Amino acid sequence: MSKDSVKLLNFWPSMFGLRVRYALDLKGVSYDYQEESLSNKSKELLEANPIYTKIPVLIHNGKPICESLVIIDYIDSVWPGSHKLLPEDPYEKAVARFWADFGDRKLFDAGSRLRRAMGEEHKKAGEDFKWALMKIDEALGTIAPGKPFFGGDAMNFADVALAPFICWFKGYQKVGGFVLPGPEEWPNLYKWVDAVNSVDAIKKSTPSPDKVAEFAEVLRKRVLGAA
């Protein structure tokens, strides 16, 4: 019986790569890990993702899958047995997909602008970032009241999509020049953060927030330097 070959091409601070690691680790799927240098991309990466030449790329039995949410959807289909990420109910599934998409559309987008923008735009990015986290706090209270995760007692597709932002909070605050509101304002969010951080599979691959913050500052300095 042939063994599945699973390989992840990644770059350690990437939130998107972290989503894939979380999904694989929650399901107990073993994989080869290849760290990519973004200034010196491997031939394998360029061939596996010719459209964007970006990480993460999951290579499963020689076939590449790109784009983190597409990848975790794929992972959930291929390894459904352990730790199902997408709920069975179509409506709950749609809700989970919505909040995963929200992570990209609103949270990552604001974070990205925090890194790149100047002046008024930079200030707006900070406001948008906080707004997005507030929405997530509200959603947690509505979708799974009294429960730690979007998925209730266990992390689901939405949790996996959003969790990687947690180790980036420190970095975003540094480049944003603000302090995030605390648990008094966002009780559900912080309960969620604590719950996520206590999951073994999450602890396994999450980079240190200090290292991520250092990296975020390097990125920000580049933008400021070029201005």
Add this chain to the structure above:
Amino acid sequence: MAMACHDQDVTLLSFWPSPFSMRVKLALLLKGIEHEDLPQDLGNKSKLLLESNPVHKKVPVLIHKGKPIAESAIIVHYIDEVWPGTSPLLPQDAFLRAQHRFWTDFFEKKISDSLDRFIRSNGAAVNEEFIQDCLLLEGALAELGDEEEGPFFGGASMSFLDVMLAPSAVWIPALEQVMGLKPTSQEQCPRLHKLFGAVTEHPSAKVALPQIEKLKEFTQARLVSDHHVWIAKASP
């Protein structure tokens, strides 16, 4: 057309020029799902819209048995899951499903984005980007669509990716004729041209997609009133 599925309580909050709204309409028609179509005034958003999509306040929204679903790709996934029997859209194979999702995401990140920027700037550089992106899509069609079976990514019948791309069959000609967008030639993208041609001939698409003339009038009116960002702001 398939036998109508009598599911009570299917409502679509729509906006006829929105390509995202068109996608959902098309999925509903392909599957013969009876529904109430409630066109929305985006300049004066209804209480129903604001309550159904409080986070983004955008169309389309599908309301099924009182529960709202937003984001066109997510809605079409939902429709395919709840009504799997008729006109199945997502492929069975997990890897192929991933390709459909990847190219849907590509369309939004690249093609939709460059069209949006073209509308705002009417620039040659953006137009060139758009052409390059279409060439990549042509490559995807060559790889994923069996030409012998039919013109679509799904072969003889429309699949998920075809539904996601279908609105371009009317939007690209509208932008070409009103704003001078230069699309790819038939030589550059023979299969994509065949796909869009097949879309415009498809009975469900003929109902779901507005006529190009209407889109042209809409675009012309918006240009005159300087509302360049209406497409981006209207719907996800």
